Amino acid sequence: FLLLFLLLFLLLLCFRVGLREYLSSPFNYVQLATNFLVLSLVPLRFLDADSQFDVAAVAYIFICIRMLDVVSITRIAGIYLQILIQIVIKDMASFGIIFAIFWIMFSGSFFLVLVASHRAGGETGTLLDISAEAR
Numbered sequence: 001f002l003l004l005f006l007l008l009f010l011l012l013l014c015f016r017v018g019l020r021e022y023l024s025s026p027f028n029y030v031q032l033a034t035n036f037l038v039l040s041l042v043p044l045r046f047l048d049a050d051s052q053f054d055v056a057a058v059a060y061i062f063i064c065i066r067m068l069d070v071v072s073i074t075r076i077a078g079i080y081l082q083i084l085i086q087i088v089i090k091d092m093a094s095f096g097i098i099f100a101i102f103w104i105m106f107s108g109s110f111f112l113v114l115v116a117s118h119r120a121g122g123e124t125g126t127l128l129d130i131s132a133e134a135r
Contacts, residue, residue, distance in 0.1 A: 006035055027069040034062040 010031070014022050022028050037059035044052035068085075072078040 007039070010035055027066070030062055030065050030069075034059060034066055037062060 037055055041052060041055055041059065044055060068081060072081045
């Protein structure tokens with residue numbers, strides 16, 4: 001019953017505000033994703049699928065992000081939250097790009113070293129046995 005109420009509330013909000021204006025805020029995308037994930041948990045629970053826990057974990061992260069939107073309404077916490085969001089967006093984007101470059105570089109070189117060691121007859125473990133059988 002609660003899930004049906006959430007879906008109807010979301011549809012009424014979209015019709016009242018307008019779809020273009022509703023999708024202009026990034027927090028509304030988080031709200032749509034959260035509602036979709038929570039609604040997808042119902043059939044996963046009935047099917048007793050193992051992926052229900054992964055979907056629930058992602059939904060929990062999105063619910064916590066939605067709490068930031070609620071906190072931003074207050075006067076004191078809203079100012080600090082807006083400053084924090086701007087810092088995270090600017091700093092984390094540049095850090096993420098640099099981290100991804102180094103991660104790809106080191107993981108690729110590590111994989112090449114393991115493949116060379118495996119072909120030379122060294123004991124490198126199960127990972128290379130699986131990758132060698134896949135080729």
